[in-house]
Each structure stands twice: as structure tokens, then as C-alpha cells.
Amino acid sequence: MLTEYEKWHFDLLGYIVLKGAVPQEDVKRMVELCDTWHALPDSELRPPLQSYRDPETHPTLPRSINNAHYGDEVFQRLALNREIMRCVLALTGNSPQLLAVSLTRNTKASDDVGFHGGFSGGLRNPANDYQAADGQVLATFLNAAVSLVDVPIGAGFVCVPGSHKSHFPKPPDIDIYSDPPAVVNVTPKAGDVVLFTEALCHGARPWPLDDPRRTVFVRYSTSYASWSPGIGPIEEHRDKLSDDLCELLQVAGFQHRKQVVTKLLAEFGEESG
Numbered sequence: 001m002l003t004e005y006e007k008w009h010f011d012l013l014g015y016i017v018l019k020g021a022v023p024q025e026d027v028k029r030m031v032e033l034c035d036t037w038h039a040l041p042d043s044e045l046r047p048p049l050q051s052y053r054d055p056e057t058h059p060t061l062p063r064s065i066n067n068a069h070y071g072d073e074v075f076q077r078l079a080l081n082r083e084i085m086r087c088v089l090a091l092t093g094n095s096p097q098l099l100a101v102s103l104t105r106n107t108k109a110s111d112d113v114g115f116h117g118g119f120s121g122g123l124r125n126p127a128n129d130y131q132a133a134d135g136q137v138l139a140t141f142l143n144a145a146v147s148l149v150d151v152p153i154g155a156g157f158v159c160v161p162g163s164h165k166s167h168f169p170k171p172p173d174i175d176i177y178s179d180p181p182a183v184v185n186v187t188p189k190a191g192d193v194v195l196f197t198e199a200l201c202h203g204a205r206p207w208p209l210d211d212p213r214r215t216v217f218v219r220y221s222t223s224y225a226s227w228s229p230g231i232g233p234i235e236e237h238r239d240k241l242s243d244d245l246c247e248l249l250q251v252a253g254f255q256h257r258k259q260v261v262t263k264l265l266a267e268f269g270e271e272s273g
């Protein structure tokens, strides 16, 4: 389900860009919801919407509103977006689990995001794995960064390409402001998706425009990666989700084939073995 080019790119660099993966009408709706929700304090958000860190106490941290998929159907559609799922299924060996859907806003006043993931310092997370063999590329922890705006050159997502395979610590003088080839700035348009392994060393440069950067980070793991916090649907809000999404959120053994995966594989014309 990944093209040969995508496999080559993902294996070599640790990410791929899915151009125009999200319909513009959905982008528009998500921007509207982003502006509505981000205008509210956490106390006025409808549960289970909640900021990763309360903006009252962390005013300069880019604010990330978690559980967006419980807040509106458009985010459920996004978590099951066919272009994203085509790649997530391939990269998880057809054993995906949805972990989180976070609607994030960066303004001119937001902090930058320093390098993390991969070998950016300290020990590697042993559960955040990456391998390529037998014509397949496998990653246990993926992030689909869905841009809702056009990102200008010099701003937003940066990474150390190839660092998901690095065996040596990043030199301390390489930071999010370093130049290529060590550091690459990926600048998607509204509706594009930057799909990367969280084993990649990545971060974000500050946002220079008056109009905020709006991004949905949709995180997936392999269904058997039971190390992640907040696994599975939230029981008291389960009724807000479709059956397919509930199943996608479940932990499952690697031999188990989720029904939602069988359905998607049939749609993609792939055999469901």
C-alpha cells in the first residue's frame, strides 16, 4: 500500500508528505472548530476535550487540545482518512491503534519546540521502534501532522532526516535552527499531511505570522504497543464515536485482525490474510 517511492523516502528520511490528503471542506471545518475551541478556557471546553497543558499555567506553550475526535465527526473522518490509513496500515503491518487526536495552535507568542524523539539526547525509547526488511517498512509509533494552513518556509516542522536510524547522539550544536542537510524544514500546504515516525528527531520553529498555525496531530501505534497512556475509547464518551473508531482505539494482539482493517484492506483492493 506504500508506493516504492514512499517506502524509499520513509526509510531513508523517516517521513513522507501526503499532498492534498484532506478535502478542503474538512480543512475549513477544522479551522472553524480550532478557532472556536481555542478561544475558550479549558473549563469551558466540552469534555473530554482538554488541553495537554492548561494554557492558564503554560501560556507560551503551543496549546494542544486533546480528544478532538470526541468533539466533532470531522476529526473521526480524519483519523480514518484513506490516504493516511493506506500508509498507517502498511507501516504497522495491518495492526494499527489510534492513540490521540490533538488540535494544536501555534501563534507568534508560542514557544518553539526543541528537538525530541530519536537520538536527540538521553536514551532511546525502546518501545518506539523502526525497522525495514523484506521489502517492508515498519514503525511502532507514528504521527500524522495534518496542516490546516499553508506553512511558510522557515517555520513549523523541522527534523534531522534519517535520525530514526541513527546510532550516534546528535551533536549539541545541531538544533532546530540548523541548516540542511543536518536539519530539514518541511512546509506543508493546508490539507497536506507530514507522516513521520516518532523515532525521528523532530521539533518546530516559531510561528511568524499573525494568522495562527493550526495543525491536527493524529498519533497511531501498533495495536500491541500497550505502553502508551490513555489507551482505548474513554468509556463515558464512547457513544460519541463510530464503531470503527472505537475499534481503531482498542489494544489488540499482533495476530488479531481488526474488522476496521479488513474493511479498509477490501476498499484498497488488498488481500486480508
Ligand SMILES: O=C(O)CCC(=O)C(=O)O
Binding pocket: 113, 143, 145, 156, 157, 158, 202, 203, 204, 217
Ligand atoms: O509542531 C510541530 O510540528 C512539532 C510537533 C511535535 O514535536 C510533536 O507532535 O511531537
